[in-house]
Amino acid sequence: MIMYGLGILAFSYLSGQWLGETLGHLLGIDANVGGVGFAMLILISLKTWFEKKKWTDFEFGINFWNKMYVPIVIAMSASQNVKVAVSSGFLAVLAGLIPTVLLFAFFNVLIKSFNKN
Amino acid sequence: MQIFEKLVDKNGLVFAFLVIAAVVFASDWLAKNVLKNKIPGSAIAILAGLVLAYIGGIITEGEKGISDIKLFKGIGFMGNSMFRDFAIVATAIGASWAVMKKAGMLGVVSLLIGVSFFFFVGVLVAYIWGYRDAVSLCTIGAGACTYIVGPVTGAAIGASSDVIALSIATGVVKAIGVTILTPLVAKRIGLNNPSAAMAYGGLIGTNSGVAAGLAATDPALVPYGSLTATFYTGLGCLLCPSLFYLVLGWIL
Secondary structure (H helix, E strand, O other): HHHHHHHHHHHHHHHHHHHHHHHHOOOOOOOOHHHHHHHHHHHHHHHHHHOOOOOOOOOHHHHHHHHHHHHHHHHHHOOOOOHHHHOOOOHHHHHHHHHHHHHHHHHHHHHHHHHHH | HHHHHHHHHHHHHHHHHHHHHHHHHHHHHHHHHHOOOOEEEEEEEEHHHHHHHHHHHHHOOOOOOHHHHHHHHHHHOOOHHHHHHHHHHHHHOOHHHHHHHHHHHHHHHHHHHHHHHHHHHOOOOOOOOOOOOOOOOOHHHHHOOOHOOOOHHHHHHHHHHHHHHHHHHHHHHHHHHHHHHHHHHHHOOOOOOHHHHHHHHHHHHHHHHHHHHHHHHHHHHHHHHHHHHHHEEEHHHHHHHHHHHHHHHHHO
């Protein structure tokens, strides 16, 4: 049933976002802390639980949105403020790119050193 | 023509589906026939999206890329954070709980390293550029985390509006840089398994950059990277105007 899957996804999303907003509020900051992450964990737990109960025909409603992810990201890219990134001066470009490039350069080392521990 | 415009205006989201489908089709064709599958079609499509956003910005002087053009406003709706986050949550359906648990500690550590690293390198760049006051340095450093951490921090510690604008621009540059660089370097840096994706999400953090970067690299990795990245902005908003600001004042 497509609508059950969609309902489960909507429930997970909203409860996760609610947790994230509440956590941000409790920490006294003006931001959602981990709402999407909590929602994902809720969805995975629900899925595991339903599968144990031998109920799996809800997954189609969720899979559609799973597959829609890339097209949505393309639309998101097309509505980014790219102009400000290009035209806001050299400092923004340097402060945005230097740490990114450095991090990519050290990514391998970081992962390896972590796996050793 | 007037009928067409009215039709699109009334059905913006559906028209956006058609436009994005055309972008995907053209990108896949380009990837297959011109680039011989060396770069994935989705990476080209996302890059094409950025180019469209730039064109939109030039034409309208607006902030929302191509979606500031009235005809394409549905694209802004399709790509808004609600749909993006909803789809990201849906990707968790294909994720493995066991893998997430195993790499959980790696995720937490990478978050702490990621936020601190971007903040302090950002501060260093601004310092070399000539900024000397703790408030401006802190705001620009926070902008190097994400374009949300920047203005939140700037507002909290009382930065001037041009420094706040600069911090937003820094965060946007980072998100776009991550989007473009990730699929190019993924193989070389070993970003090809779930635990590496979790570390990547925590280290890089910026939601839209991670989302687009992983989509262009391998959609199967998206849930793992997004899970950690989702805590990054919150952690940045928590640490930058408080602990990091104090440390910065202490150093200067």
